[in-house]
Amino acid sequence: MSEATATSDPQFLTVGEGDAERRIAFIIREAVSKDRSPTFVWLSGYRSDMSGTKAIELDRLAGELGLACIRLDYSGHGLSGGQFIDGTISRWLEEALAVILHTKPESIIVVGSSMGGWIALRLAQELAKLDAAPKLDGMVLIAPAPDFTSELIEPHLRKKDRVSLAERGYFEEKSEYSPEPNIYTRALLEDGRENRVLTGIIETGCPVHILQGMKDPDVPYSHAMKLIEHLPADDVVLTFIRDGDHRLSRPQDIERMLSAAKGLIH
Numbered sequence: 001m002s003e004a005t006a007t008s009d010p011q012f013l014t015v016g017e018g019d020a021e022r023r024i025a026f027i028i029r030e031a032v033s034k035d036r037s038p039t040f041v042w043l044s045g046y047r048s049d050m051s052g053t054k055a056i057e058l059d060r061l062a063g064e065l066g067l068a069c070i071r072l073d074y075s076g077h078g079l080s081g082g083q084f085i086d087g088t089i090s091r092w093l094e095e096a097l098a099v100i101l102h103t104k105p106e107s108i109i110v111v112g113s114s115m116g117g118w119i120a121l122r123l124a125q126e127l128a129k130l131d132a133a134p135k136l137d138g139m140v141l142i143a144p145a146p147d148f149t150s151e152l153i154e155p156h157l158r159k160k161d162r163v164s165l166a167e168r169g170y171f172e173e174k175s176e177y178s179p180e181p182n183i184y185t186r187a188l189l190e191d192g193r194e195n196r197v198l199t200g201i202i203e204t205g206c207p208v209h210i211l212q213g214m215k216d217p218d219v220p221y222s223h224a225m226k227l228i229e230h231l232p233a234d235d236v237v238l239t240f241i242r243d244g245d246h247r248l249s250r251p252q253d254i255e256r257m258l259s260a261a262k263g264l265i266h
Contacts, residue, residue, distance in 0.1 A: 010079050015098045020091075022075040022082035026050075026099045029059055032066035038137045038265060039068040039105035043096060043123075045114030045145070047178065049078030053249045054142065054257060058111055061258050065265075070108075072099045085170065085183060088191035089115075089149075093122050100127075100134065107135040109264050111257070114219065114246065117144025121197045124204040136206045138264030142257060143212055143246050145219045146227060149192030152219065153184060165189070176217070177247075198230055207235040209260040211253070213244025 010025045027050060031037060040062050042055045049055075050071035062069035074092040075082030096119055100108065112120030120139055127133040145152065157165075164171035165186050172181040208231060212224040221240060228236055239260070244253060 013099055013102050015075075015095050016091075022095075023080060024072060024075060024095045024099060025079035026070060026072035026103075027059075028103055029062050029067075029069040031068040036106055037065075037067050038107040038109045039070060039103075039134075040261065041096075041100060041105075041108045041110045042069065042071040043110060043112035043116030043119050044074065044077065045116050047077065047084075047175075047182065048113065048116075049073045051078060054111075054113055054254065057254050057258060058261065061261060065262070067265075068105060070099065070103055070105070072096060085185055086187075087185075088188050089118065089122065089195040090191050093119050093126065093195070096123055097126055101130075105134045107137045109138045109140070109261060110136065111140040111142070111261055112144065113142040113248075114145045115148065117141035118146040118148065118195070118197070120144075121146055121202055121204065122195055124206070125197070125202070128203070128205065136204065137266070138206045139204060139208045140257060140260045140264065141208060141210045141227075142248055143216055143219050144210060144224065144227060146223075147192065147196045147198045148219070149184070149189050150196060151198065151223065154189060198226060200230070201232060202230045202234075204231065204234050207237075207264055209237045209239070209264065211239050211241065211244075211248060211256055211260060213241045213246060213248055213253075215243055216246040218246040 010027050013024045015024050042058050050073050055071050059069045073080040076084030076087045110120045161171040170183050170185040175182045212221050214221045
């Protein structure tokens with residue numbers, strides 16, 4: 001299979017039942033060989049999708065190395081169905097897990113950006129409970145935002161935000177990355193508390209490489225340091241990027257991400 005034709009068109013998987021049913025879009029790049037090489041799995045951030053720069057570059061690296069790569073859009077994002085306002089960490093985690101179990105890779109290296117880093121950590125916990133799950137070979141977490149709802153949003157809620165949550169079930173906040181405001185729902189905040197990982201030891205069972213910008217306005221670099229305290233059992237590398245922002249999408253940042261991902265292949 002040539003690199004040019006390795007990435008197929010989007011496929012769709014139905015996740016959930018009844019009113020919670022939604023159509024999840026995902027793209028698989030098939031591996032060139034049938035050896036036991038790991039599959040890259042891309043997990044996007046809040047309001048990001050699988051067509052973003054970092055996702056595309058990870059897919060390109062997989063093509064260069066002859067590896068498989070899985071990307072998906074959470075419900076309410078990109079090509080997937082469902083309403084964004086219905087999204088919660090549990091819901092988006094369920095979708096990521098469903099796509100991975102549906103595609104049946106033998107082993108995976110998960111690359112998660114921002115909220116995708118939180119979902120990656122929860123994914124590790126959920127995979128550990130399953131008998132026939134793929135082996136987790138490693139994680140690259142880019143500006144990871146575990147527990148961001150309770151750690152980074154709730155402590156800074158203004159009075160008008162609390163009123164809006166009580167009266168409308170959500171509040172809006174200006175986005176630095178889109179003309180449309182960010183929307184945070186009461187359901188997202190409540191569900192976030194149920195999915196917290198910074199409450200005890202997180203056992204991923206694999207090497208973890210964290211990339212964190214020190215000029216990140218959304219996730220302070222102290223958050224990455226806090227995360228490391230909860231990963232005492234794992235081989236963890238933390239790379240601070242002194243002039244890095246939240247997105248870490250500059251060419252030099254992309255290179256760091258790709259290098260970190262390649263470094264986890266054995």
